[in-house]
Amino acid sequence: MTPYEPPAAHDAVVLAGGAARRLGGADKPGVRVGGRALLDRVLAACGDARTTVVVAAPRPTARPVTWAREDPPGGGPLAALDAGLRHTTAEHVVVLSADLPFLQERTVGRLLDTLRGSAADGVLLTDPDGRDQPLVAAYRTRRLRETLALLAERHGSPHGLPLRRLTAELNLTRISDPVASFDCDTWDDIASARARIREHGHVLDEWISAVKDELGIDLDVDVKELLDLARDAAHGVARPAAPLTTFLVGYAAARAGGGPEAVSEASRKAVALAARWAEENTPRAPEAPEATGAPEAPEARKAPGDRPDVAPDATPDATPDATPDTRPDAG
Numbered sequence: 001m002t003p004y005e006p007p008a009a010h011d012a013v014v015l016a017g018g019a020a021r022r023l024g025g026a027d028k029p030g031v032r033v034g035g036r037a038l039l040d041r042v043l044a045a046c047g048d049a050r051t052t053v054v055v056a057a058p059r060p061t062a063r064p065v066t067w068a069r070e071d072p073p074g075g076g077p078l079a080a081l082d083a084g085l086r087h088t089t090a091e092h093v094v095v096l097s098a099d100l101p102f103l104q105e106r107t108v109g110r111l112l113d114t115l116r117g118s119a120a121d122g123v124l125l126t127d128p129d130g131r132d133q134p135l136v137a138a139y140r141t142r143r144l145r146e147t148l149a150l151l152a153e154r155h156g157s158p159h160g161l162p163l164r165r166l167t168a169e170l171n172l173t174r175i176s177d178p179v180a181s182f183d184c185d186t187w188d189d190i191a192s193a194r195a196r197i198r199e200h201g202h203v204l205d206e207w208i209s210a211v212k213d214e215l216g217i218d219l220d221v222d223v224k225e226l227l228d229l230a231r232d233a234a235h236g237v238a239r240p241a242a243p244l245t246t247f248l249v250g251y252a253a254a255r256a257g258g259g260p261e262a263v264s265e266a267s268r269k270a271v272a273l274a275a276r277w278a279e280e281n282t283p284r285a286p287e288a289p290e291a292t293g294a295p296e297a298p299e300a301r302k303a304p305g306d307r308p309d310v311a312p313d314a315t316p317d318a319t320p321d322a323t324p325d326t327r328p329d330a331g
Contacts, residue, residue, distance in 0.1 A: 008091050010112055012049035013084035014042055015077055015135060016056035016098035017070075022186045029056065029098040031190060034197040035210040036062070038099050038184060044213065045103040046094050053087045055080040056098070062213045075159035077135065078166060082148050082158050088141055092116070095144075097135035099184045101193040107180040111138035114173060121170040128178040134163045136181050143170065220260060222267075229267050229274070236278030245270055 016039055020028040029039035039054070040062040046052055051066060058067045066087050070079040081095060092115060094108055107125075114123045115138045122144075124137035147169045152158050184190050197206040208223060229249065230242035237245075249270050253262035 008116065009050040010048075010092040010094060010138070011088035011090040011141070012046040012052045012094040012096065013081060013088065014039070014046070014052065014054045014065075014096050014098050015080045015084070016054050017073065017080055023190075024187075028184070030059070031184070033101045033184070033190065033193045034206045036213055038101060040213060042096050042098050042100050042103055044209065045100070045105050045108055046096060047105065047218075048108070049094060050090055051088060053084040054098075055084045062216075070159070072159075075157075076161060077163050078148065078151065078158035078161045081144070081166075082152075085141065085145060085148070091141060092138055093141045093144065094138050095135055096137075097183060100136060100180065100182070101184060101197070102179045102182050103136065104180065107136075107177060108138070110175065111136075114138075114175060115140070118173055119171075120173040123173045123175060124167075125177045125181040126174050127181045130176075132167060132172075132174065133181045133183075134167050136183075137172075139170075222260070222264065225264065225267050229271050232271055232274040232278070236274045245274075 016029040018028070020026055023031070030037050032038075033041065039059075043052065043054075043061060043063055043065065047063065052063075053068050054061070054065045055068045055070065057069065057073075068083045068087055070083040085093065092112060094111065096103065111123050111125070122137055122139035125133045127133055144166075147166055148158055150169065151161060151165055155161060182189075182193070184193055196202060204223070212218070226246055226249070230246050233245040234242040249263065249266040252266040253259070256262040256266065
């Protein structure tokens with residue numbers, strides 16, 4: 001049996017500089033989509049990287065990174081990439097721009113898996129029009145360094161050179177992904193991204209991701225399991241029980257050491273309790289008297305006139321034990 005070998009470590013370089021002229025000079029990496037800065041959204045997508053380098057002026061981020069800067073600043077993407085690569089050591093490197101609102105870990109994993117299974121120098125995404133997106137890609141680090149050195153020798157420096165000078169020298173594989181390759185260059189792009197994440201099929205995942213970022217939680221849980229628990233608590237107990245129960249499940253999981261397994265175990269116990277609670281509150285049909293074969297007692301067959309508490313010409317009340325002042329026709 002072949003022993004399991006984990007995937008080779010990789011690094012990430014995120015280019016977060018640039019003038020953002022089409023955004024009127026706004027701080028594009030800091031623009032929020034779904035309550036999270038664009039830069040933080042990209043950092044979440046490359047969270048498995050051994051080292052993540054952000055080429056830009058330092059700023060607060062949702063997770064720790066290594067900061068780098070081209071010298072002088074504003075030298076363009078190749079100069080920024082060259083500066084970022086100086087802090088990497090892994091065989092493979094993911095290179096990303098900081099304006100990709102829909103990039104996810106699975107896309108980054110797909111790029112790396114394709115690269116590892118091929119002889120290509122790099123694997124990049126293409127946009128819906130088939131254009132290359134070299135800043136949504138995975139590369140062999142050594143080939144990037146060699147090619148950047150070659151371009152610097154030809155042109156004296158990588159400063160000011162366009163990305164196509166780099167890609168023209170590399171053997172690349174291309175993957176189409178119109179969603180993950182969507183980048184935000186204009187305010188219309190920002191508006192489109194903000195609208196998309198509020199659509200029914202995306203809003204819950206986006207909200208959970210935003211909350212985890214805000215609270216500094218790096219935990220994957222079974223969202224359906226928690227929603228089912230909230231539903232059971234709301235229906236079987238009371239509506240306010242739903243948020244309170246899920247809070248207590250989280251607290252219990254944290255006391256048990258955290259992790260998806262602890263959440264699942266606490267949730268399982270709460271689901272079972274909710275089921276028992278609901279069962280107790282479910283009316284049961286009255287059980288029929290056990291048949292004995294004995295004849296009915298004579299008292300049970302008495303006519304109204306035979307009852308000592310009912311006059312011979314009176315109609316029995318609907319509720320025999322009602323007192324005179326509580327009967328429906330009481331004056």
